[in-house]
Amino acid sequence: MLSIIFWLCFALGFVHYFAYPLAVLVVARFQKTKAPDYQSDFAQPSVTLIVAAYNEAAVIDQKIQNSLALEYPKELLEILVVSDGSNDATPERVACYAHQGVVSLHEAPRKGKTAALNRAVGQAKGEIVVFSDANTFYDPSALRELTKNFADPKIGGVCGRKCILKEEKRDSSRGDGLFWQFESALKTSESILGSIPTADGEIFAIRRRLYQVLPEDTINDDTGITFAIVRQGYRVIYEPKAISRESASITLKEDMAVKARMVYGGYQSLWNNRRWLLPPRDLFAVQFLLHKTLRHAMPFILLGLFLSNLTLNGPFYDWFLACQVVLYLIAGAGAIARSAGIELSWAYVPLYYCAMNVSALTGFAYFLKGRALTEIWTKAER
Structure with a gap:
């Protein structure tokens, strides 16, 4: 059962970060651009x-x-x-x-x-x-x-x-x-x-x-x-x-607040359009799910991947678990150093990635609570 959870989470992460972008880039590369049906009498609009x-x-x-x-x-x-x-x-x-x-x-x-x-x-x-x-x-x-x-x-x-x-x-x-x-x-x-x-x-x-x-x-x-x-x-x-x-945003904390609001809105959009998106009725719906919804759901995918990986044995599982541990340790080191006023440039990308996923969890919590717009629409300092 745990191996199924691991490979399901692995597949979802792979699709979002690699398979979907690569497929879109390749198909678009070999497909003729949709020829605009220009109106010959078109003038600059107001x-x-x-x-x-x-x-x-x-x-x-x-x-x-x-x-x-x-x-x-x-x-x-x-x-x-x-x-x-x-x-x-x-x-x-x-x-x-x-x-x-x-x-x-x-x-x-x-x-x-x-x-x-x-x-x-x-x-x-x-x-x-x-x-x-x-x-x-x-x-x-x-x-x-x-x-x-x-x-x-x-x-x-x-x-x-x-x-x-x-x-x-x-x-x-x-x-x-x-x-x-x-x-x-x-x-x-x-x-x-x-x-x-x-x-x-x-x-x-x-x-x-x-x-x-x-x-x-x-x-x-x-x-x-x-x-x-x-x-x-x-x-x-x-x-x-x-x-x-x-x-x-001036600080990572401000950026996290903005991302949390965006993820809240993403889940709201998914819910409001669920009859169109689940199951997806057309290419647009597929794109929204693979491009946006999977990104918002990534904290749950990463959590499922890590917890299931803890119980699985084998060379690949051991290597993949080590990669995850290293990623989170680097992010943690970056966060601790930042709290002490020290900037570790080599830790920033892992830190930013983890921070955005924490924001996604916060956004999901807002969605579950139905938190009012006026409570979270605060202007980020820039």
């Missing part, structure tokens, strides 16, 4: 850039200036800053740009990011809505790279590329940077096959008419929007040339 902000006075000026400098026709660009219960100077700072056409949507009662996005989309005028965060800064060509894909009427959403800035004082930037590089390569291939399983809310463009109002308790709004678009028969693709940049 765009509404929605910036979600909660107590972002420290960065909101820089974000607005970055948005105003984007290489997109000014007459086609509307900028809405939706402030969700900010109690700092964010609303006042946004109001300073009213003469440049920036619209402030401030509401004092804090209802959560999803409620703020619902409100903002309801007031948006652009054919295309682009979702962004206050601490995310776009390359000048980002909007052009996003919107060009909508020349294909089958495209309902386009996700851009998220890049983490490398900063010495941001101790989570190394782990986050490696993660997003891997995600970019995988999403590029998934996009060739059909749709990406989920988008990044920091740089995500959709056709406004496809937006469906989300329940206000939705944690991962970007995933909810992606599901809604795919359900309507449209593709959500990845555009690596549309680039956004942001700083990593």
Whole structure:
């Protein structure tokens, strides 16, 4: 029985980390890219850039200036800053740009990011809505790279590329940077096959008419929007040339809190769409389960793998157990050294990996408790 548990956990881990990414990369490499069905009379669409902000006075000026400098026709660009219960100077700072056409949507009662996005989309005028965060800064060509894909009427959403800035004082930037590089390569291939399983809310463009109002308790709004678009028969693709940049969380602890929230939202999405995903009805559902759900379930897979391995004998089992013990010892050494103010660079990757899996357990606990959005939607220090 224990050997069955071991090999089941081993297989799930292998599929998530190796088999699925490799299969997607290989199939995409030899499959012709889905040819866009471009409309010959396509013109640049009007765009509404929605910036979600909660107590972002420290960065909101820089974000607005970055948005105003984007290489997109000014007459086609509307900028809405939706402030969700900010109690700092964010609303006042946004109001300073009213003469440049920036619209402030401030509401004092804090209802959560999803409620703020619902409100903002309801007031948006652009054919295309682009979702962004206050601490995310776009390359000048980002909007052009996003919107060009909508020349294909089958495209309902386009996700851009998220890049983490490398900063010495941001101790989570190394782990986050490696993660997003891997995600970019995988999403590029998934996009060739059909749709990406989920988008990044920091740089995500959709056709406004496809937006469906989300329940206000939705944690991962970007995933909810992606599901809604795919359900309507449209593709959500990845555009690596549309680039956004942001700083990593200042501390690993802050990054863990963000990851816990994301995992909570991942389980919520799985539950809300369980009739579509379990069993999977199409390629999109398979991609979501193998790309996202297995990642969120990895702590349980690792735990099952380790505990079952303890009771199994044989050269391979002994070697594999030793590898696990070494991984966790290195991570533990990194954690102990960090608590003493010492940075062990060689221990960071194992430490980051283990920390993210601890966060996934925390996120699952939140999901089981049904913890309210307002309790966990706290802004990470950046």
